Amino acid sequence: MTIDSVHAPFPEGDRLFSLDETERLESIRQCQIALDAAEELDNRIVVIHLIQPYGIPEGGVRNKMIEQGRRSVSVLTAYAGGRGVKLALENGQERNYDQVLASLLAEFNDAHIGFCYDSGHENVQGTCFKILEQFGHRLQTVHLHDNLGSDTHMLPYEGTIDWERFRKIFHGLDYSGNLVLEADIKHSQFQDPTIFLSEARKRAERLLQHPFEDNKSQNQT
Helix, strand or coil: CCCCCEECCCCHHHCCCCCCHHHHHHHHHHHHHHHHHHHHHCCCEEEECCCCCCCCCCCHHHHHHHHHHHHHHHHHHHHHHHCCCEEEEECCCCHHHHHHHHHHHHHCCCCCEEEEEEHHHHHHHCCCCHHHHHHHHHEEEEEECECCCCCCCECCCCCCCCHHHHHHHHCCCCCCCCCCECCCHHHCCCCCHHHHHHHHHHHHHHHHCCHHHHHHHHHHC
16 A cells, blocks of 8 residues: 555644644644655645635735745755655635645746645536636645535546546646546445445546547447
């Protein structure tokens, strides 16, 4: 068994943008522990969330939080680089969250800083697959799951995401990493764990199959 990536602690590591300096520094420490774990496990990727909580209005408070977050990401970027670990910034469930993601990816363009694509988060916004196409060239890992418009972490093909379109975009990227399903049995139609895992494997294999193979199979029949 290999480990693809380490997710920074939640919610302890999600306070990188906090105006409470004690809370922010503790969040940095938690993320650094995750980076240490990634170095030890040789999986080389740590995924972090950005500005939390959602729904903070535009204005002075939000701007101060973004500056705090930029400082935090700068510290973690240097820490990751010193350990040969990649740092992947994950997209969110709101447009203004992803605006922060875009600005940070533009500022921190080192090779070891990149993008974690979360399909369920983007589907909550109803914008699939704009952010994947925008930042696919920085893709380091993926969190793939489906939903009906809220973040319920269903298996692919159980919700409203157009997975056939995803396959066309995904296989057009220069991405050589793993395909990670971030699905949960809780909201799935498959409540038996054995069946759930079997379906997860089938659906992952479907996503990994290049669309070219579909055309080849149709021509052979």
